[in-house]
Amino acid sequence: MALLITDECINCDVCEPVCPNDAISEGEEIYVIDPDLCTECVGHFDEPQCVVICPIDCIPKDPNHVETESDLLAKYKRLTGK
Structure with a gap:
Protein backbone atom coordinates (compact mmCIF):
# COMPACT_ATOMS: atom_id res chain seq x y z
CA MET A 1 0.00 0.00 0.00
CA ALA A 2 1.37 3.42 -0.82
CA LEU A 3 1.37 6.10 1.83
CA LEU A 4 -0.67 9.30 1.92
CA ILE A 5 -0.04 12.69 3.51
CA THR A 6 -3.17 14.03 5.19
CA ASP A 7 -4.47 17.57 5.61
CA GLU A 8 -2.83 17.73 9.05
CA CYS A 9 0.51 18.26 7.24
CA ILE A 10 2.25 21.44 8.45
CA ASN A 11 4.65 21.64 5.49
CA CYS A 12 7.67 21.25 7.73
CA ASP A 13 9.71 19.88 4.80
CA VAL A 14 11.32 16.98 6.69
CA CYS A 15 9.73 14.11 4.75
CA GLU A 16 10.73 15.02 1.21
CA PRO A 17 14.52 14.69 1.60
CA VAL A 18 14.32 11.29 3.37
CA CYS A 19 12.29 9.55 0.66
CA PRO A 20 14.64 7.19 -1.21
CA ASN A 21 12.30 7.01 -4.22
CA ASP A 22 11.67 10.76 -4.61
CA ALA A 23 7.96 9.99 -4.21
CA ILE A 24 7.28 13.06 -2.03
CA SER A 25 6.92 16.53 -3.49
CA GLU A 26 5.31 19.86 -2.69
CA GLY A 27 1.66 19.94 -3.62
CA GLU A 28 -0.48 23.04 -3.93
CA GLU A 29 -1.27 23.17 -0.22
CA ILE A 30 0.58 20.27 1.43
CA TYR A 31 3.20 17.72 0.48
CA GLU A 69 4.69 -6.49 0.65
CA SER A 70 5.60 -8.48 -2.49
CA ASP A 71 3.94 -5.82 -4.69
CA LEU A 72 6.02 -3.14 -2.95
CA LEU A 73 9.21 -5.18 -3.38
CA ALA A 74 8.46 -5.68 -7.08
CA LYS A 75 7.91 -1.92 -7.44
CA TYR A 76 11.21 -1.28 -5.63
CA LYS A 77 13.01 -3.62 -8.05
CA ARG A 78 11.37 -1.97 -11.05
CA LEU A 79 12.29 1.53 -9.83
CA THR A 80 15.86 0.70 -8.89
CA GLY A 81 16.68 -1.83 -11.59
CA LYS A 82 17.75 -4.36 -8.94
Missing part, protein backbone atom coordinates in the same frame (compact mmCIF):
# COMPACT_ATOMS: atom_id res chain seq x y z
CA VAL A 32 1.98 14.80 -1.62
CA ILE A 33 3.15 11.25 -2.24
CA ASP A 34 3.16 9.76 -5.74
CA PRO A 35 1.72 6.24 -5.27
CA ASP A 36 3.54 5.04 -8.40
CA LEU A 37 6.87 5.80 -6.69
CA CYS A 38 6.07 4.98 -3.06
CA THR A 39 7.31 1.59 -1.87
CA GLU A 40 6.89 2.39 1.85
CA CYS A 41 10.71 2.17 1.81
CA VAL A 42 10.53 -1.60 1.16
CA GLY A 43 13.93 -2.59 -0.23
CA HIS A 44 15.58 0.47 1.29
CA PHE A 45 14.71 0.51 5.01
CA ASP A 46 12.76 -1.51 7.58
CA GLU A 47 10.24 1.32 8.08
CA PRO A 48 8.92 4.16 5.91
CA GLN A 49 11.31 7.00 6.60
CA CYS A 50 8.71 9.72 6.11
CA VAL A 51 6.54 8.12 8.81
CA VAL A 52 9.51 7.83 11.17
CA ILE A 53 10.51 11.48 10.77
CA CYS A 54 7.06 13.14 10.58
CA PRO A 55 6.59 15.24 13.74
CA ILE A 56 2.78 15.16 13.62
CA ASP A 57 2.01 11.62 12.44
CA CYS A 58 0.06 12.58 9.31
CA ILE A 59 1.26 9.84 6.92
CA PRO A 60 -1.02 6.78 7.02
CA LYS A 61 -1.38 4.01 4.45
CA ASP A 62 -3.40 5.09 1.43
CA PRO A 63 -6.57 2.96 1.25
CA ASN A 64 -6.92 3.83 -2.45
CA HIS A 65 -3.59 2.17 -3.30
CA VAL A 66 -3.59 -1.24 -1.66
CA GLU A 67 -0.38 -3.24 -2.27
CA THR A 68 1.12 -6.29 -0.62
